[in-house]
Amino acid sequence: MQDRYSLRFENGERKGEIVPVPAGRSTVGRRPGNALQIVEGSVSGQHAELFVDEDGVRVVDLGSTNGTQVGGRRVDEERCAHGDRVAFGHVLLTLIDAKLGDARPLEEDVSDAVADVGESVGHVSAESVAKSGRRSKAGALFVALALVLVAGGTWTVLRRGDAGPRTSPVVAVPANLLAAGYSFEDPDAPWAGDEEASAVFLPSAQARVSGRTGMRAELAEGERALLVSADVPVGDGRTLSAFGALSASGGAGGRIGVEFSRGDPTDPAAPGPLFAWSEWIGADSAPGQLTLTAPVPPGARVARVLVEARAGALLGGAVGADDVGVTSALGVGAPALQDGEFRVYLLGRPAQAAAIYKVGRALLGDLHASPAGGGAGAPGAVELALEQGPGRYRVALAGGGSERTLLARVEPAALDQGMATVGPGGYRKHGPEFEREEVTTLLIGKERDQLALRFDPALSVRAVAEGGGARLRVSLGSAGGFELQLDFKEERGRASGLAYGARQAEGDGRLGECLKAWAELLDQYPFEEKLVEEAEGVRARLVQAGLQELESVRAEVERARFFRLVDLYRQCRDQARAVGRRYAGTEVEGEAQGVVAAVDSLLVGLESELDRDEIARLRSIRDVLAASGSSALAAELGTYLSEEYGAED
Numbered sequence: 001m002q003d004r005y006s007l008r009f010e011n012g013e014r015k016g017e018i019v020p021v022p023a024g025r026s027t028v029g030r031r032p033g034n035a036l037q038i039v040e041g042s043v044s045g046q047h048a049e050l051f052v053d054e055d056g057v058r059v060v061d062l063g064s065t066n067g068t069q070v071g072g073r074r075v076d077e078e079r080c081a082h083g084d085r086v087a088f089g090h091v092l093l094t095l096i097d098a099k100l101g102d103a104r105p106l107e108e109d110v111s112d113a114v115a116d117v118g119e120s121v122g123h124v125s126a127e128s129v130a131k132s133g134r135r136s137k138a139g140a141l142f143v144a145l146a147l148v149l150v151a152g153g154t155w156t157v158l159r160r161g162d163a164g165p166r167t168s169p170v171v172a173v174p175a176n177l178l179a180a181g182y183s184f185e186d187p188d189a190p191w192a193g194d195e196e197a198s199a200v201f202l203p204s205a206q207a208r209v210s211g212r213t214g215m216r217a218e219l220a221e222g223e224r225a226l227l228v229s230a231d232v233p234v235g236d237g238r239t240l241s242a243f244g245a246l247s248a249s250g251g252a253g254g255r256i257g258v259e260f261s262r263g264d265p266t267d268p269a270a271p272g273p274l275f276a277w278s279e280w281i282g283a284d285s286a287p288g289q290l291t292l293t294a295p296v297p298p299g300a301r302v303a304r305v306l307v308e309a310r311a312g313a314l315l316g317g318a319v320g321a322d323d324v325g326v327t328s329a330l331g332v333g334a335p336a337l338q339d340g341e342f343r344v345y346l347l348g349r350p351a352q353a354a355a356i357y358k359v360g361r362a363l364l365g366d367l368h369a370s371p372a373g374g375g376a377g378a379p380g381a382v383e384l385a386l387e388q389g390p391g392r393y394r395v396a397l398a399g400g401g402s403e404r405t406l407l408a409r410v411e412p413a414a415l416d417q418g419m420a421t422v423g424p425g426g427y428r429k430h431g432p433e434f435e436r437e438e439v440t441t442l443l444i445g446k447e448r449d450q451l452a453l454r455f456d457p458a459l460s461v462r463a464v465a466e467g468g469g470a471r472l473r474v475s476l477g478s479a480g481g482f483e484l485q486l487d488f489k490e491e492r493g494r495a496s497g498l499a500y501g502a503r504q505a506e507g508d509g510r511l512g513e514c515l516k517a518w519a520e521l522l523d524q525y526p527f528e529e530k531l532v533e534e535a536e537g538v539r540a541r542l543v544q545a546g547l548q549e550l551e552s553v554r555a556e557v558e559r560a561r562f563f564r565l566v567d568l569y570r571q572c573r574d575q576a577r578a579v580g581r582r583y584a585g586t587e588v589e590g591e592a593q594g595v596v597a598a599v600d601s602l603l604v605g606l607e608s609e610l611d612r613d614e615i616a617r618l619r620s621i622r623d624v625l626a627a628s629g630s631s632a633l634a635a636e637l638g639t640y641l642s643e644e645y646g647a648e649d
Helices: 126-132 139-149 489-507 511-524 529-563 566-582 587-627 631-645
Strands: 005-009 018-021 024-029 048-053 056-061 068-070 073-075 077-080 085-088 091-097 191-193 201-204 214-219 224-229 238-250 252-261 274-277 288-295 302-311 317-330 337-339 342-347 353-358 361-371 384-387 392-397 404-410 419-423 426-430 434-444 451-466 469-477 481-485
Touching: 056 068, 201 224, 214 224, 214 302, 224 317, 238 302, 252 288, 252 317, 274 288, 274 342, 274 353, 274 361, 302 317, 342 384, 419 451, 419 511, 426 434, 426 511, 434 469, 489 511, 489 529, 511 529, 511 566, 511 587, 529 566, 529 587, 566 587, 587 631
Parallel strands: none
Antiparallel strands: 005 018, 005 091, 024 048, 048 056, 056 077, 068 073, 068 085, 085 091, 191 224, 201 214, 214 317, 224 302, 238 252, 238 288, 238 317, 252 274, 252 302, 337 342, 342 353, 353 361, 361 404, 384 392, 392 481, 404 469, 419 426, 419 434, 434 451, 451 469, 451 481
């Protein structure tokens, strides 16, 4: 049976499309699962309900951000008739009753049919933001907003009932580097969304603090939105102060940040960006001003201000932002740690990331921990702290007991010198991509530029190439932190001692001791490149020589088996035992023991066969002696068989 009622789209990409309205209850919204899904930024995830009964169609708004209108009037619940204009956000439709005709729309600008909706206006489609690209200006977004809000060339005055304007005028901030986009009043403001994010910030009067509009992100469970400013030039010896007015509702949280970079993303040798973030403001916090002071890291040339919104895994929500800007002043931020020529900077307030430099060269950047899940209060931040130690430092992570992942980027200057890990099976070198379980030590760089991350308990480490560097992921589990080592003077001294002892042992023929010393150097003190190379070379040479000796023994074992030579078997067994003793405590000893066991098994079998043949021969002689009347000799031979071979008649 054909549905009596339907809705026809009067604007947007679906203009002219007709969709049926089924009998009973159906929902309208942006998310999948709604009977009528409208993928448009001004439409809420679950926007409204439609009820079809014998009296017609009734529409009920479900608390949507941008409202539901019937006949240009915002409604909470309304009975609709044939030909009525119904607007969900800024999407306009016409209700059609099949019994009454087609209800052709009037030849007029349908945007005029969407009236002022009070507190929530100015949403445009997410598709238009995505097309703009991550670094493009958001002028098109604001132009789209203007088309909705402008009438007769002026902005619509937004009011709450008859109470007049809700907010104060925009007050300029002296030396604001984002003056052109401050407070989001300018249609050509240089802000853009992140095309990789699952949600978008859109202009909204509901988010305004001053002026006519702010920016607002509506988020479903687990969604994220990111708003990015234009680049501003920065230089060494300066400090940025970012600020913004944020609010949050539901299960969402928001924060502001600053991204620092060298300004040339096409240069594979350039280090990646660094991020400093403010604290989170969540639904359980009062809306207010967030500020972030961030010293410019060494080598950074441009910066961008960021506004991030995240929703928890179980509950969506919304984040509003307004009056976001940044100023610059002279002032060098001191590193959190200085160890020789190494500098460790903690970024954010509270500190949520770290970067390690050596004489101004970036070695490790964007080191931060991310929780496996996220609540509204702090959905994506783990506070870091450095605890002092002699040559080693404890990087403590707040909120122990929950699952976290440690992320960091090995910069090109360090990756060019290599990475290595220590774990079960010993020391291993790696390229920019690898995965290894149960890692106790992760080594980055070499010689005087080397640093180490030590894990207790052992952890899983994975690396993937990222530009000219590599992105690290360490599954921390519930570990409360890890150890950072920057000074290896003591370890290098021990390595030199082990190398001296290994050389002496090889000269004396104590190859097992030699190999064990080199193995200990690789597994415990692999901090001197020349010694590491010597250890790997000597181990490979000696192990290969030992295995070749055992191959020669195996060849002799085959000859002994072919010719049934008991004495040769025994010689082979003795040779294998001698090789095992020389290589005691190494993998060669294990191989030698395998050869000895194989020879013993073959020898037992051959000796058993030879015994059976000898018993049969002696019995034949005994029988001949007995038949020839030499019973005494036959009796003596029978006694020998019994005593020597245990043979009984």
